[in-house]
Amino acid sequence: MTPEAPYSLENCLELDRVDPLAGFRNKFAFAASGNIHFDANSMGAMTKDAPDRVHRLLTKNWRDKSRRSWSTEDWLEKPRKLGASISHMIGANSQDVVVCDNTTINLFKIISYAWKLRGSGNAILTEAHNFPTDMHVAQGFLKFLEDLGVAGHIIKAETREQVVDKLDRNVALLYLTQTDYRSSERWDLSEMNRRAHAVDALTIWDLSHSAGALNIDLMGTGSDFAVGCGYKYLCGGPGGPAYLFINPEHQGKSWPTIAGWMGHAHWDKFSSDFEPAANVAGHLTGTPQVVANEIFSAAADIWSKVQRADVADKHQSLTETLIGILEQECSPLGVGINSPKLYQKRGGHVSFSHAGAGQVCEALVDHGLISSFRFPNSIRLGLSPLYHNHEDVWKAVQIIKDVLFQEAWQHPKYENVSM
Amino acid sequence: MTPEAPYSLENCLELDRVDPLAGFRNKFAFAASGNIHFDANSMGAMTKDAPDRVHRLLTKNWRDKSRRSWSTEDWLEKPRKLGASISHMIGANSQDVVVCDNTTINLFKIISYAWKLRGSGNAILTEAHNFPTDMHVAQGFLKFLEDLGVAGHIIKAETREQVVDKLDRNVALLYLTQTDYRSSERWDLSEMNRRAHAVDALTIWDLSHSAGALNIDLMGTGSDFAVGCGYKYLCGGPGGPAYLFINPEHQGKSWPTIAGWMGHAHWDKFSSDFEPAANVAGHLTGTPQVVANEIFSAAADIWSKVQRADVADKHQSLTETLIGILEQECSPLGVGINSPKLYQKRGGHVSFSHAGAGQVCEALVDHGLISSFRFPNSIRLGLSPLYHNHEDVWKAVQIIKDVLFQEAWQHPKYENVSM
Numbered sequence: 079m080t081p082e083a084p085y086s087l088e089n090c091l092e093l094d095r096v097d098p099l100a101g102f103r104n105k106f107a108f109a110a111s112g113n114i115h116f117d118a119n120s121m122g123a124m125t126k127d128a129p130d131r132v133h134r135l136l137t138k139n140w141r142d143k144s145r146r147s148w149s150t151e152d153w154l155e156k157p158r159k160l161g162a163s164i165s166h167m168i169g170a171n172s173q174d175v176v177v178c179d180n181t182t183i184n185l186f187k188i189i190s191y192a193w194k195l196r197g198s199g200n201a202i203l204t205e206a207h208n209f210p211t212d213m214h215v216a217q218g219f220l221k222f223l224e225d226l227g228v229a230g231h232i233i234k235a236e237t238r239e240q241v242v243d244k245l246d247r248n249v250a251l252l253y254l255t256q257t258d259y260r261s262s263e264r265w266d267l268s269e270m271n272r273r274a275h276a277v278d279a280l281t282i283w284d285l286s287h288s289a290g291a292l293n294i295d296l297m298g299t300g301s302d303f304a305v306g307c308g309y310k311y312l313c314g315g316p317g318g319p320a321y322l323f324i325n326p327e328h329q330g331k332s333w334p335t336i337a338g339w340m341g342h343a344h345w346d347k348f349s350s351d352f353e354p355a356a357n358v359a360g361h362l363t364g365t366p367q368v369v370a371n372e373i374f375s376a377a378a379d380i381w382s383k384v385q386r387a388d389v390a391d392k393h394q395s396l397t398e399t400l401i402g403i404l405e406q407e408c409s410p411l412g413v414g415i416n417s418p419k420l421y422q423k424r425g426g427h428v429s430f431s432h433a434g435a436g437q438v439c440e441a442l443v444d445h446g447l448i449s450s451f452r453f454p455n456s457i458r459l460g461l462s463p464l465y466h467n468h469e470d471v472w473k474a475v476q477i478i479k480d481v482l483f484q485e486a487w488q489h490p491k492y493e494n495v496s497m
Numbered sequence: 498m499t500p501e502a503p504y505s506l507e508n509c510l511e512l513d514r515v516d517p518l519a520g521f522r523n524k525f526a527f528a529a530s531g532n533i534h535f536d537a538n539s540m541g542a543m544t545k546d547a548p549d550r551v552h553r554l555l556t557k558n559w560r561d562k563s564r565r566s567w568s569t570e571d572w573l574e575k576p577r578k579l580g581a582s583i584s585h586m587i588g589a590n591s592q593d594v595v596v597c598d599n600t601t602i603n604l605f606k607i608i609s610y611a612w613k614l615r616g617s618g619n620a621i622l623t624e625a626h627n628f629p630t631d632m633h634v635a636q637g638f639l640k641f642l643e644d645l646g647v648a649g650h651i652i653k654a655e656t657r658e659q660v661v662d663k664l665d666r667n668v669a670l671l672y673l674t675q676t677d678y679r680s681s682e683r684w685d686l687s688e689m690n691r692r693a694h695a696v697d698a699l700t701i702w703d704l705s706h707s708a709g710a711l712n713i714d715l716m717g718t719g720s721d722f723a724v725g726c727g728y729k730y731l732c733g734g735p736g737g738p739a740y741l742f743i744n745p746e747h748q749g750k751s752w753p754t755i756a757g758w759m760g761h762a763h764w765d766k767f768s769s770d771f772e773p774a775a776n777v778a779g780h781l782t783g784t785p786q787v788v789a790n791e792i793f794s795a796a797a798d799i800w801s802k803v804q805r806a807d808v809a810d811k812h813q814s815l816t817e818t819l820i821g822i823l824e825q826e827c828s829p830l831g832v833g834i835n836s837p838k839l840y841q842k843r844g845g846h847v848s849f850s851h852a853g854a855g856q857v858c859e860a861l862v863d864h865g866l867i868s869s870f871r872f873p874n875s876i877r878l879g880l881s882p883l884y885h886n887h888e889d890v891w892k893a894v895q896i897i898k899d900v901l902f903q904e905a906w907q908h909p910k911y912e913n914v915s916m
Contacts, residue, residue: 107556107560108560109560109561109562109563110561111561113563115563117563117564120563120564120567121559121563121564121566121567123560123563124555124559124560128555129551129552129555129556132548132551132552132555132788133548133551133552136543136547136548136551136734136792137526137548139735140540140543140734140735141526141527141528141542141543142528142529142530143528144528144532144534144536144539144540144542144867145536145539145540145867145869146862146867146915147540147735148539148540148735148915149915150915153735153736179598179599179602180598180757180782180783180784180786181783181784182755182757182758182759182782182783182784183598183602183755183757183782183783186754186755186782190641194641194644194645206769207769208769210758210761210767210768210769211757211758211783213769213770213771214756214757214758214760214761214771215755215756215757217756217770217771218752218753218754218755218756218757218771219756221752221756222609222613222752222754223645225613225751225752226613226642226645226647227647228645228646228647234769307784309784315555315559315787315788316558316559316566316567316572316787316788317572317784317785317786317787317788317789317790318786318787318788320783332644333637333640333641333644334637335605335637335641336601336602336605336634336637337633337634337636337637337638337640338599338601338602338605338630338633338634338637339601339629339630339633340601341633342629342633348629348872349629350625350626350627350629350632350653351632351636352632352633352636352637363599363601363602363605364599364600364601364602364630364739365599365600365601365726365728365736366736367599367736367737367786367789368734368735368736368737369551369734369735369736369737369788369789369792370736370786370788370789371736373555373788443565448563448564448565450564453767496565496567496568496569
C-alpha cells in the first residue's frame with residue numbers, strides 16, 4: 079500500500095480511497111478545532127456514542143432502576159464480555175481475556191501468579207528502560223518476597239542483546255513490553271517466547287503500546303501471559319480498565335493472588351469460601367468499573383467488527399507513509415526518525431527526534447497537531463488505523479514542517495513543557 | 498429528634514421541618530416514577546450534576562483537549578483530593594485517605610502490608626459471615642503465603658463472642674467489617690481496637706456499610722487500617738472506586754505490595770526505580786479511574802460541606818423512626834426487626850424479616866419502594882442522611898404495610914427473586 083517517494087497529498091488521498099477501514103472514521107468524535115490527534119499512546123480518540131451511552135447508564139439505570147440494574151443489566155458480566163470483544167485483536171480466544179482493574183494491578187496479579195507456576199528460577203528478567211510502572215510492579219513484588227524471607231531478584235538488562243544473553247535457567251519470568259514506549263522498537267514475540275521456553279522461563283508481555291495497531295498473535299506465538307492498557311489504541315477512555323490474558327495451558331493451576339468475589343467460580347452465589355473460576359475469570363477481583371466499562375464497550379463494539387490483519391495493514395501503511403513524508407519534508411530541518419524504519423521492527427507509534435523536541439511538541443498543539451513529548455528529545459506520533467487516514471499524515475507533516483521552518487517553537491510561550 | 502409512639506405522618510413532617518441537612522436533598526436526582534430509593538447499601542443515589550460533569554469531561558477534555566488534559570486537569574491528583582474530601586466522614590486526617598481501585602484490591606493491599614508490619618502472629622481473625630469478598634481476599638492472601646512456603650491461617654469465628662475469645666497473641670490481624678451486611682449489627686471500633694492492641698494485633702476495618710451514615714472516628718478510636726466502598730452511602734457511582742486509610746503511625750514503614758507509578762514519591766518524574774511515597778499515597782497503583790473519579794467528585798463536593806456528627810444524628814433519627822413505624826404498622830403482618838434496636842449497636846441499614854422476604858422485596862419495587870433482599874428472609878433498607886427524610890420513611894412503611902396486608906407479594910410474577 080505504500081507509495082514510492084516523492085510523497086504527495088495526491089498519493090495520500092489515493093491510499094485513502096482504497097482503504098477498507100475508511101468507514102470507521104465516522105464512529106469517532108474529533109475536536110471542533112480540527113486538531114489532528116496523533117496521540118493514540120496517551121489516550122485514544124472517543125467514540126461518538128460514548129457520551130450518550132454514559133448518560134443513558136446514569137439516568138435510565140443508576141437513577142431510575144438503581145440497584146435493579148445489577149441484575150437486569152450486564153454490569154457484572156461486562157469484564158468477560160469486553161475481554162471477548164477485543165480478544166481477536168491480540169490473537170487470543172474469546173474466553174481467555176478479561177477486562178478489569180488497571181495495567182499495574184494486572185501486572186501484579188500476573189507476575190505473582192506466574193512466579194508460583196514457574197516454581198523454580200529466582201529472577202525476573204526485564205529491560206532497564208521498560209515502562210516505569212512495569213518496573214515498579216516487579217520491584218514491589220520482589221520486595222514483598224524479600225520481606226517474607228523468599229529469595230528473588232530482578233535483572234535489568236541495558237540493551238536488547240543483554241536480555242538475550244542473560245536469559246538462562248535462573249530466570250523464572252521474562253517480562254517485557256512488546257513496544258518500547260519511547261523508540262517504538264518492537265520485540266518479536268515468537269522468537270522471545272521460544273528462547274524463554276528453552277530455559278523453562280515463562281513470558282509476560284505488556285501490550286499497551288501494541289494492541290489495536292499491530293498484528294499480535296498471542297496463541298500462535300506461544301505467549302504465556304499478557305496485559306495491556308485499554309485507553310490507548312483501544313480507545314477505552316481515560317483511565318479506563320486494562321486487560322489480562324492467560325494462556326489456557328496456565329489457567330486454573332493455582333489460586334489468583336487477589337481473590338475476590340467476581341473471580342469466584344460461582345460469584346452469583348455469595349459463598350464465604352473462595353473457589354477460583356478455573357479460567358482467566360478467576361483473576362477478576364471486586365465490583366467491576368461499571369461506567370468505565372460502558373465507555374470501553376462503545377469502542378469494543380467497533381473492535382468486534384474488524385480483523386486484526388486489516389488493522390495492522392492499515393497501520394503499516396500509515397506509519398510508513400508518515401516516516402516517508404517526514405524524511406522527505408523535514409530531514410533538512412533537523413528531524414531524525416527514532417523508530418525502526420523496518421516495519422517488522424516497529425511497534426505502535428512513530429517517534430522522531432529534534433533538538434527542541436519539548437518546545438516543538440508544545441508549538442505543534444498550537445498549530446493543530448497533538449503529539450506527545452518524551453524526554454530528552456523525542457516526539458511520539460501515535461496513529462490509529464480506525465480513525466486516521468493518509469491525508470491526516472500529510473497535513474500533520476506540513477504542520478511540523480511549518481513550525482520548524484518558521485521556528486515558531488522558539489517563542490518563549492513554549493518554554494513550559496508538559497509531559 | 499425521635500418522636501414518641503404512636504408515630505404519624507405529622508410527626509415525620511415536623512422532624513423534616515427542623516432537619517439541618519434538609520437542603521441537601523435537592524442535590525440528588527430521583528427517578529421520575531417517584532420510587533422511594535431505600536437502597537443505599539447496593540448503590541447510593543446519583544448527584545444531580547453527575548451526568549453533566551461526565552459529559553463535560555468526555556467532550557471538553559477527552560475529545561477536545563485529549564492528552565493535554567493529563568497535565569491541565571487534576572486527573573492524576575484526584576485520588577488524593579477525593580480522599581481528603583471524604584476523610585472527615587471517617588475521622589481521618591485529610592492526608593491519610595486515598596480513593597482508588599476497588600474494595601477487594603484495597604483489602605489485599607492492606608492485609609499484605611499490615612501482615613508485614615505486624616511481623617509476628619500467624620493468623621487473620623475474622624467472622625465466618627464477613628462479607629464474601631472480604632473472606633475471599635483473606636483466604637487468597639493466605640493461600641499465596643502457603644504457596645510461597647510461609648505459614649499463616651485464617652480463624653473464622655462463628656459469633657461475636659468467639660471473635661473476642663479467639664483474640665490472642667497468635668492473631669496478627671483482626672479483620673472485620675464494622676457493620677454486618679445482613680443484620681446491620683455494629684462493632685465498637687474503640688473496644689475492638691483496644692482488645693486487639695492488648696495482644697499486639699493490628700486492626701483492619703471494612704467500613705463499606707458504615708461510612709456516610711455513622712459517626713466513625715478512626716483516629717479517635719485508634720484504628721490501624723480501614724477500607725471501604727465508594728458507591729454505597731457515599732454515592733460515588735456504580736462500580737466507582739473505593740477508599741483506603743492508614744493510620745499515620747503505620748505509614749512509610751514498608752513498601753506497598755502493589756508498587757505502581759502513582760504510588761511513587763515522585764510520580765511525575767517517570768523514574769524507573771520505585772521509591773514509595775512515605776504516606777498513604779504510596780498505596781496508589783496505576784492510572785486513576787478518570788471518569789469514575791469525576792462522578793465520585795460530584796458526591797465528594799457535597800460530603801466536604803457536612804459534618805459527620807450531623808450526618809450521624811440525622812441517620813439515627815431516620816432509622817429510629819423507621820423501626821418505630823415498622824413495628825407500629827407492620828408487626829401484626831409478620832414483620833420482625835432483624836437489626837439491633839439500640840442505636841449504638843446498629844450500623845448503616847435497617848433490616849426486617851418476613852417469611853416471604855424475597856417476593857415481598859420484588860413486590861415492593863412494583864409498588865414504589867426499592868430495597869434489597871438478603872437470603873433467607875431479610876429485607877434491607879438503606880437510608881441516607883443526605884437525601885432521605887422522615888416523610889419518605891412514613892411513605893415507605895405504608896407501602897410495605899399495603900403490600901403485606903393485600904398479600905400483593907403472593908402474585909406469581911414475584912416468584913423470580915433477584916439479589
